[in-house]
Amino acid sequence: MSYVIGVDLGTSAVKLLLVNQVGEVVLEVSKEYPLLHGKAGYSEQYPDDWVRQTLAGLKEIVATFSGDPEEIEGISFSGQMHGLVLLDETHKPLRPAILWNDTRTTAECKAIYEKLGVENVHKATKNPVLEGFTLTKLLWVQTHEPELYARTSVFMLPKDYVRLKLTGEVHTDFSDAAGTLLLDIEKKQWNDEMCKSFQIKPSMCPPLVEAQAEVGTLTTEIAAETGLSASLRVFAGGADNACGAIGAGVLEEGKTLVSIGTSGVVLSYEASGSKDFAGKVHYFNHGAPGVFYTMGVTLAAGHSLSWFRQTFSEGKPFKELLEGIETIPPGSDGLLFTPYLTGERTPHVDAAIRASFIGIDARHTEGHFVRAVLEGITFSLRESLEVFRSQGKEITEVVSIGGAVKNKQWLQMQADIFNVDIVKLAGDQGPGMGAAMLAAVGSGWFESLRDCAASFLKQEAIYHPNPDHVHVYNQLFAFYQDVYPATAKLSQKLANFR
Incomplete structure (x- = not known):
């Protein structure tokens, strides 16, 4: 061997x-x-x-x-x-x-x-x-x-x-x-x-x-x-x-990666380097030869959930914190969160913008706030997907990696908010696996990275969009997009008091 x-x-x-x-x-x-x-x-x-x-x-x-x-x-x-x-x-x-x-x-x-x-x-x-x-x-x-x-x-x-x-x-x-x-x-x-x-x-x-x-x-x-x-x-x-994309098999048209760690990344394969996104997203050379990828970033993705847990839930274990979120309906009974805790990157390059909970009322429980945080993170990631789609890109599936894959409800939420199949890989190893795959192809084990991915990477589960939830989330996403322009100037004014 x-x-x-x-x-x-x-x-x-x-x-x-x-x-x-x-x-x-x-x-x-x-x-x-x-x-x-x-x-x-x-x-x-x-x-x-x-x-x-x-x-x-x-x-x-x-x-x-x-x-x-x-x-x-x-x-x-x-x-x-x-x-x-x-x-x-x-x-x-x-x-x-x-x-x-x-x-x-x-x-x-x-x-x-x-x-x-x-x-x-x-x-x-x-x-x-x-x-x-x-x-x-x-x-x-x-x-x-x-x-x-x-x-x-x-x-x-x-x-x-x-x-x-x-x-x-x-x-x-x-x-x-x-x-x-x-x-x-x-x-x-x-x-x-x-x-x-x-x-x-x-x-x-x-x-x-x-x-x-x-x-x-x-x-x-x-x-x-x-x-x-x-x-x-x-x-x-x-x-x-780039290595994360390789390690997730994002090596052909239609393939997109969502990685949720402290920050969040949406990365999509591009066969050409000739498109013009006017600086709205990052545009880089891929680790695979001769191709490219575009990338959007949410600065406080998993960090938003960590912040909420530490601040309001006394450091409760994440598994316990997320228990029961499936009992809260999509939209969290009218509670909306924007994950701008440390500013934002895509599509709003704004260091001054700050997070918001919109629509709080006396009925909302800890579970509502937790689900709203997950939805807000995922809405932010969708904004990057929409930039890609606005250029005519057809996204047929999204491979999800990072902390979010530990929770089935969050994976289903991604499928519903993105309105695309979400793939969970077995043995998610991220960029390290991508580096190993580069060495494997370089060593002559495979003709190409695609061949290597077909051999090395296995799907563990696929989450399909729920049409009823997709309908709700499409409406809520439009409301989410209203929050940034409505709060940007206010955040700048409040910066003087931080």
Whole structure:
């Protein structure tokens, strides 16, 4: 039996999966590392913490594995997007990495739009300019740490730095590069206009490869330290959302992914990079070669439910909190929730908007509020689906992953609100499985990622829309869409009192 390793470099931990040739997860290891919050809005990590914990995970896999390490043929990576790692000429980090959830770069976002114009930026990048993107971080370092910036030889994305330390090779893949605001996603090359406009030398941008490209083998030192074979084939890997799409089988037209964690993501397959969404959603290169995906984000998805539980239900276990929600009718007896606890991303890029409960009356119980929170999160996710549908996209099924799949009622609610079949996979492993699948295809086990998905991924359940509920939710969704414009200015005024 042969095996591959999928490494998922997350924000709080690195997760490693050892997967066999039939898609079974043989071993799973997770290693945490700290976040640094030196100032309000700052979010950083030491890149070498990622490397140290990844190596610790690899050593644990080898020590626990009952087979021969020579049977492990390939390794690939998934990683948190947008993070900025600046390296000197010896490929040593010049400063802590600035992460995707760092919000210090509001002024840089404004400067990008002011210099090039909103329409020109969206035309060049196919994405809105947000604090999370890598370009804004580069501009912040230019302004606030110019001596350090002058010493920069190359910038890298988080997973690519880890892979560099395993192989000695500098690369990034198209799906991660797409999240920098510096890639021409259609031409699949660094965007000269964006680089020249902001004094970024072409040599600072790492060489580009496909996510399943073989980029080297382990160095002799890393092989000796981990116990893995020095001939282990290393494949580039992709951005976490791209790998999540691969791991959910979103590899053909009509396939869409909904992932509900702390935030919520709606991701849909696109065969072409030529559509124009005017910056309303993200538009990135897929981890599968030659194709793309569009993505909308709800900032406080699962976080809204966690907040409600902690604030009003004394930390009651989630299973207990959700018991009985099926007894509450769709629409929660006239109670509506908008999940804008920390602002919103899609389709409203608004850091000031805040959440609302609308329609509270004395009949409403804890169960009503819980169901309203679930409905509000799902309505927010539907707004991204409607952006896709407005461009003529036909969505035939949605694969649901993340915390929501633990509750059957919430899965049925997604089917009813989205008005589409919801698929729950067996053994939901997310981006780590996508990384393993890249390694499996790169190692020659399958001709394509689609073939790999057909073998590795199994459906556990399908939830079909209830026509009566669909009718109710279509009406309520129109009301939900009225709440943002009705409360946006009020939220801005209330911000002065926070």
